[in-house]
Amino acid sequence: MSAAERDLTDAxxxxxxxxxxxxxxxxxxxxxxxxxxxxxxxCRARLRDPSDAEDAVQDALLTLHRVRATYDPSRPFRxxxxxxxxxxxxxxxxxxGRRLARETGIEDAAGIAAPTRGxxxxxxxxxxxxAVADLPPAxxxxxxxxxxxxxxxxxxxxxxxMSVGALKVATHRAIRTLRRRLxxxx
Amino acid sequence: MDSEDLIARLAADARPVRRVPPPxxxxxxxxxxxxxxxxxxxxxxxxxxxxPQRLATGVDLPQMILAGVAGVAAGFAAFQLALPDRDPxxxxxxxxPALGWVATMGWGCVQESxxxxxxxxxxGVSVPCLVFIVALGLPLTLCGGFLARHAAGFRPTPVAALIxxxxxxxxxxxxxxxxxxxxxxxxxxWHGLAVALVSLAAARVGPQPxxxx
Numbered sequence: 001m002s003a004a005e006r007d008l009t010d011a012x013x014x015x016x017x018x019x020x021x022x023x024x025x026x027x028x029x030x031x032x033x034x035x036x037x038x039x040x041x042x043c044r045a046r047l048r049d050p051s052d053a054e055d056a057v058q059d060a061l062l063t064l065h066r067v068r069a070t071y072d073p074s075r076p077f078r079x080x081x082x083x084x085x086x087x088x089x090x091x092x093x094x095x096x097g098r099r100l101a102r103e104t105g106i107e108d109a110a111g112i113a114a115p116t117r118g119x120x121x122x123x124x125x126x127x128x129x130x131a132v133a134d135l136p137p138a139x140x141x142x143x144x145x146x147x148x149x150x151x152x153x154x155x156x157x158x159x160x161x162m163s164v165g166a167l168k169v170a171t172h173r174a175i176r177t178l179r180r181r182l183x184x185x186x
Numbered sequence: 187m188d189s190e191d192l193i194a195r196l197a198a199d200a201r202p203v204r205r206v207p208p209p210x211x212x213x214x215x216x217x218x219x220x221x222x223x224x225x226x227x228x229x230x231x232x233x234x235x236x237x238p239q240r241l242a243t244g245v246d247l248p249q250m251i252l253a254g255v256a257g258v259a260a261g262f263a264a265f266q267l268a269l270p271d272r273d274p275x276x277x278x279x280x281x282x283p284a285l286g287w288v289a290t291m292g293w294g295c296v297q298e299s300x301x302x303x304x305x306x307x308x309x310g311v312s313v314p315c316l317v318f319i320v321a322l323g324l325p326l327t328l329c330g331g332f333l334a335r336h337a338a339g340f341r342p343t344p345v346a347a348l349i350x351x352x353x354x355x356x357x358x359x360x361x362x363x364x365x366x367x368x369x370x371x372x373x374x375x376w377h378g379l380a381v382a383l384v385s386l387a388a389a390r391v392g393p394q395p396x397x398x399x
Contacts, residue, residue, distance in 0.1 A: 029197035066339035069203040080271035161339035163398040
């Protein structure tokens with residue numbers, strides 16, 4: 001992309017973001033779809049694992065949404081967007097490092113007998129995945145950060161942009177929703 | 187959920203938002219709020235009886251000016267850092283005036299030592315200094331944190347710490363205006379301790395009310 005094309009794209013994104021700040025949902029969706037490749041490029045440059053990179057992209061999208069009032073349309077859009085993506089990729093890399101430090105290596109776990117996985121287990125897994133995927137975004141984010149990634153509440157709150165209280169409530173509701181959908185008692 | 191689905195959901199939630207004012211404007215609002223609160227406390231407490239002499243002899247004036255400059259710089263840096271596209275090196279802005287402030291207090295110790303000897307370097311105990319700065323600095327920090335609440339989703343900790351530093355600097359100026367305290371070492375230790383305490387407390391717990399606001 002030439003410098004002139006880049007400037008044009010920047011001006012277009014800036015205008016779309018200004019419209020989005022005014023509540024134009026179509027401009028906002030167009031903008032987010034257009035910047036998605038840039039977000040992916042930034043996150044993939046920082047994170048080797050593709051699923052971690054995609055999670056960081058989603059963190060960046062959530063942060064962008066949360067802090068969209070901080071964009072000043074008189075300034076270029078790309079540095080604002082890149083700073084958010086870089087930050088979320090860095091956070092994701094750090095939390096991955098902490099997670100790996102807590103996990104047991106597969107070689108070390110060789111002596112542990114693996115449970116036999118039958119068709120019932122696979123079906124239950126699939127049902128659970130579907131139920132998680134169907135949760136409202138806030139509940140799914142809360143569940144993912146607090147229970148699956150096992151982050152401290154303060155860090156999960158920083159990552160999601162929710163308050164600690166809202167995070168606790170969303171996690172509680174997510175678990176209750178999952179129990180109901182899986183036919184388990186409350 | 188994949189990223190495309192997330193985009194659709196975020197777009198569906200595209201309510202209008204009020205743009206965050208530029209850092210200069212936010213800083214001016216913050217300064218007005220801090221001046222009103224500290225001014226009210228000073229008016230209520232009354233000026234210290236020896237203030238004219240202290241100011242005339244030039245003992246307290248440099249300290250208050252540098253504390254004020256550090257407070258303004260910390261506030262401005264906080265509102266810069268609250269915006270994602272601003273350089274993180276803004277965080278260093280209040281460091282020179284803050285060091286200058288500490289240096290003037292240290293220089294006060296040196297001058298006193300010429301008059302009273304090494305005893306000038308031994309700080310006395312002044313718990314009221316600590317209580318005043320903390321009791322005034324923490325509510326002011328909450329007020330500043332509210333003004334910078336948009337930083338909650340990006341880098342709340344350094345923003346909260348800088349707001350805390352700014353608030354504590356202004357509280358320290360207020361204290362110098364109302365509280366009679368001559369010993370430079372005591373001022374250095376208790377003002378310094380209180381300012382550090384407010385800044386650390388702000389960094390530690392400040393992000394939570396910012397997210398909730």
